[in-house]
Amino acid sequence: MHHMDTADDRPLRVRFAPSPTGSLHVGGARTALFNWLAARHAGGAFILRLEDTDRERSTPESEAEILRVLTWMGLDWDEGPFRQSERDDIYRECIDRLKEAGAVYAAWETAEELDAMRAEARANKRAPVVRGRRDHTSEEIAAFEAAGRTPVWRFAVPLPGETVIDDMIRGQVTFDHAQIEDFVVARSDGSPTYNLAAAVDDMVMGITRVIRGEDHISNTPKQMLVIRALGGEPPQYAHVPLILGTDRKRLSKRHGAASVEELEADGFLPQPVRNALVLLGWSYDDKTTTFTLDELVEKFDVSRISKSPAVFDLKKLEVMSGRYLRAMDPAEFADVLVGYLEGTGYFDGKAADAPDLARRTAPLVQRKMSRLSEYDRLAGWLYRPVEFEPEALAALQEDVKTSIQCIGGGLGRVEVLDDFTVDNIKDALSDQLHIQGLTAREFLEPQRIAVTGQSISTGIYESLALLGREESVARYRAALALLAESWQGGD
């Protein structure tokens, strides 16, 4: 029952075939990853093909974005990118061959007739499949042509009969031909449809295995029919379960961060994204949850892909991302952080030395963040005058008297420190909190808020040292003044 993912007699050739109608979503990215891993694992070829037969919705921008994201993820392709829009002659030749073989027929039904046909079948609780009329007289056809009509070409699905997919993940899946309509293979303008183009390309490109989303499974028998009618042998199929949002519906834009582009903008690095994606529907064993790319290439096996759909949990990605960031070499982390901030325009409108400041703060934020976009939440206070977060200010005002004592006590030590180093600041403040008989948490939190305006930030000692004595003292005084005001105000 369990197929082993071993290469058969032919070298493995897989493909990723997105349609360039938007940015690459998480599901597509995982499909690409699975295909790439299968290819690299087996030493086979990974082919990239853009399915842009829908001229209306396909855009060059989308294509460029998909290529860019694949590259960002570290997924390189061996052949392509091929564009179906540039392979029209191949499809037309195959359509001609199907006509010669009598595998397709001209269908003249109007949209209204088709609708009526399907509605009637539905009303009678039958499958709403279209079977075109094939008994038109030559007079009727002449009349259609005289009226300027051109037919679509439908595949004559053999009846009775069935097509069985021997799916690597699902086992045998059988489709009764009675349930498969005579699908359109060539539109009335002669252009190929998806089911024709995809089947032809898989055959012509020598694809040996198709790994794609389960949403395509009902297309598979149609494509197998086309390939066989053309004298080809269908590839192996592996239909992977879909990725769902937290509402258990297929993941889409409205679930937020549904595209790789968004994950990148949110400050996630390719390594954790890959790691999180590969674990949606695939597992290696009962324990391992982090893998390097090399380990994935070595261990990936289609036979271990799950049959049931998986809910995408951003929280889990965050955890993996945080761990990855913390494990990075500090210098590399600094490079990546500054690069990310530059790329998102973080330094625009800031002082010329802002990138340099960011680099110096990198060690202070590395252990604290789960994604690069959290930088501002941690260190943003360094780049601008204090702005109190409402909750942080509220925390201070909860017990104004104590807050003033803490901040005043801290100020008293800080303003007289000659050598304004992290160690000296730490010693002075530690001493002061002893004197005031407070816990570290009680004493240090007000300092943090006074200086940064935030309840979460870089470490307080480092923060003060970075700010310098003069600025630190100024911020302490400002906070004190603000609190004194609200105290007198009576609260």
Add this chain to the structure above:
RNA sequence: GCCCCCAUCGUCUAGCGGUCCAGGACGCCGCCCUUUCACGGCGGUAGCGCGGGUUCGAAUCCCGCUGGGGGUACCA
């Protein structure tokens, strides 16, 4: 409606008839560490959808039900 698929903690999953009164990870809760938020360490919480079979024995096999997902275009 019709066709196809799926079903283990809240989530991702291990499990392929006995070694499972179900293991890991994330989350959540508690404790510890760092005289700071964070990080880290330790412990806890929580699950085989239901009903029938088969079998000495079922989370694992079969049937039904229920629930969920996908498809149903001259889109891909």
